[in-house]
Amino acid sequence: MALSRFWSGIIIISLISILFAVISGRQYTLENILTGNTADDDPLKRRLVITEFTPAVLRQTDPETFAVFDAVKPNDKFQKSVKKTTLAVFTTSEADSVKGKIFFTNYIEPGNKGFPSQQNLQFVETANFMAAADSLRKTINTQTANYVYCSTDAKGIRVDSIYAYGNMISDSILLRRYNLLPRPAQPEDMLMRLLKDDNPLICRRDTVYDWKSNGSIQVSARNLYADGILSTCSYVVNKLWIPLLGILIFLCGLMNLLKESKADEKLARLLSPFFRKIFPELRHGHPAFNYMTLNFAANFLGLDNAATPFGLKAMESMQEDNPDKNKASNSQIMFLCLHAAGLTLIPTSIIGYRAVMNAANPADVMLPIIITSFIGTMAALLFVGIKQRINLFNKPVVLVVSAATALFALLFWYIGSLADIDKAHFTGNLGVGIFLFVITFVILFANWKEKLFTQNGSNIYASFIEGSKEGIATAFRILPYMIAMLVAISIFRNSGLMDIIMGGLTKLLSVFGVSKEITNALPVALLRPFSAGGARGFMFDAMQQFGADSLTGRLACLFEGAAETTFYVIAVYFGAVNVKDTRYTLSVMLLVDLVCVITATIVCIFWFR
Structure with a gap:
């Protein structure tokens, strides 16, 4: 019931917010709401014209903006002021890369082709430069490039102009458009074009002022990126559901x-003494114990795609003994909360992301993620145990938790003792190796x-095919829930309410003295329960903007790696068994x-500061 109210409320409030933006003539069009505009990467095309001013009217209505226009016009005054500063240029022409070159040079006279103080630097190493141009997001293709012109003087760094062919957000100090196609081969060519441009384009917050060649000033609002309702439906089916369908078919x-060979019964009997204590509703040797073990093991080893089918089978198995088929049982809630805590040993994807972003040691966040996910799992066990009045301080639970802690500590020590190359090799192969071992073991067993299959009038191959059909049925059962929630x-996300919440939370935390290094990573934490892709985008943005080895970049990785996509998990797992009332699952998760x-923040500060 709580999930149903949340789902209805979030859609109604968000649509009202979006429709208000459409009616006010800013940010969106009705077409954007339905079909999205993410295919258009040029922010200068994604604009809604509001009005036009003459220079005289702009001077009267907005003298500050008019003064900015006057300052950036490429006249003699501008050229003389540039001579007194140092000009910095960042260039990159490689798509989806943070690598590039920054050239520092004194202003050069036309005809002087020297670049006297040229330096080649990595983008992530120029913190001051990034701070000055922190409103630029780089999304380019091979024919174009991003250029940031920045001048420095005794007062600090000031962005003079930005040319962005890609995803630009709205905090640019000044923006001028340079249609540099094809891309200039030399930085000198860019500087020459800088001085020849006669149509400046200025961006102030959400509004773009474009000085047209006829002398008028066109005022427009930039469209925000919008996924679109219909395009999101297509994305869920094509990018999420179809890949999951294939995995479900194979693993089911x-x-x-495993079931036909009776191996699941043997494993369930072995695990019953522990699982019976935290799942007291389930009988001794319940088959769900086996599926839960495989689910936890897959999560533990960073095999997220493999974990989902095991988890769905566990939910289906528990649903068979659920007296109220429309209401989540205590066992299902306990399992889902433990699953969502995301106990992880090998955060393979996070290490890969950090390697792409040129982190000095991509695996340096692995141990903090392990600590954070372990504490999260213990918290889930404690919260649900208290709610369900389960005695967690009994011998089997204490022994298993102690053994798991000891194993964690041993792996913790061993991985920490490895060199960086060996560490990457070990973590990259352990999870996949164990998963391949499980597949081999099941087929060999x-x-x-084989006699058991023959007695049932079947064989190993036919049994595999029959189980695969269950995977197809499960996939079709969860698809409506995936579309509804996502x-x-x-x-x-498109409504802008997340930005409002984020802004308010940042201001509130700053009152209590929370560092900006922490608040800059909070978008990942806030978006993670809602959208894995959205949180991942903010994580990349944090590493690009502040550096992969900054406290903000590392904390963003911890937020991404030590939590689950809560609403997606609830939709998929309860959708698979047609449970309508999730009870207190959402609040606990x-x-x-x-x-x-909180744990990730404390661990990150302790570990990296």
């Missing part, structure tokens, strides 16, 4: 071999117990997310 076939999240955020 494999799990049917099935062949060993479309709602998309509408919420969000509370665990909060514990992970």
Whole structure:
């Protein structure tokens, strides 16, 4: 019921916010709401014209903006002022890369082709330059490039102009458009064009002022990126559901071999003493114990795609014994909260992302992520245990938790003792190696117990095919829930309400003295329960803007790696068993997310500062 109210409320509030933006003539069009505009990467095309001014009217209505126009016009005054400063130029022509060159040079006279104080630097190493141009997001293709012109004087760094062919957000100090196609081969060519431009374009917050060649000043609002309702539906099916369908088909076939060979019963009996204590509703030797173990193991090893089918089978198995089919059972809630805590040993994807962003040691966040996810898992166990009045201080639970802690500590010590290259090799191969071992073991065990298949009038291959059909049925069952939840999240993200919440939270935390290094990473933490892709985008942005090895960049990685996409998990797992009333699952999972955020912040400060 709580999830239903949340889903309805978030759609209604978000749509009202978006429609208000459309009616006011800013940010969106009705077409953007339905179909999106993410295919258009040029921010100068994604604009809605509001009005036009003559220079005289602009001087009267907005003298500050008019003064900015006057300052950036390429006249003698501008050229003389540039001579007194140092000009910095960042260039890159490689798509999806943070690598580039920054050239520092004194102003050069026309005809002087020397670049006397030229330096080649990595983009991520120029903190001051990034701070001055922090409103630029780089999304380019091979025919174009991003150019940031920045001047320095005794008062500090000032952005003189930006040319952005890509995703530009709205905090540029000044913006001038340079249609540099094809891309100039030399930085000198860019400087020459800088001085010849006679149509400045200025961006102030959400408004663009374009001085046209006829002398008028066109005022427009920049469209925000919008996923679009219909395009989000297509994305869910093509990019999320179809890949999951293939994985479900294969792993459900494999799990049917496990079931038909009776291996699941043996494993369930072995695990029953522990699982019976935290899942007291389930009988001794319940098959769900086996699927839960495989789910936790896959999560533990960073095999997210493999974890989902095991988790869905666990939910289906528990649903068979659920007395109220429309309401989540205590066992299902406990399992889902433990699953969402995301206990992880090998955060393979996070290490890969940091390597792409040129981190000095991509794996340096691995141990903090392990600590954070372990504490989050213990918090989930404690919160649900208290709610369900489960005695967690009994011998089997204490022994298993102690053994898991000891194993963690041993792996922690061993991985920490490895050199960087060996560490990457070990973490990259351990999870995949164990997963391949499980596949091999299941098939070998099935062949060993082939008589059981024959007695049932089947064989190993036919049994695998029969199990695969269950994967297809499960995939079709969860698809409506995926679309319903992810479309709602998309509408919420497009509404701008997240920006409002983020801005308010940042101001509130700053009152209590929380560092900007921490608040700059909070968008990842706030968006993670709603959207894995959105949170990942903010994580990349934090590493690009502040550096992969900055406290902000590392903390963003911890937020991404030590939590789950809460609403997606609830939609998929309860959707698979047609549970309508999730009871207190959402509140506990969000509370665990909060514990992970607080823990990640403390661990990151302790570890890296």
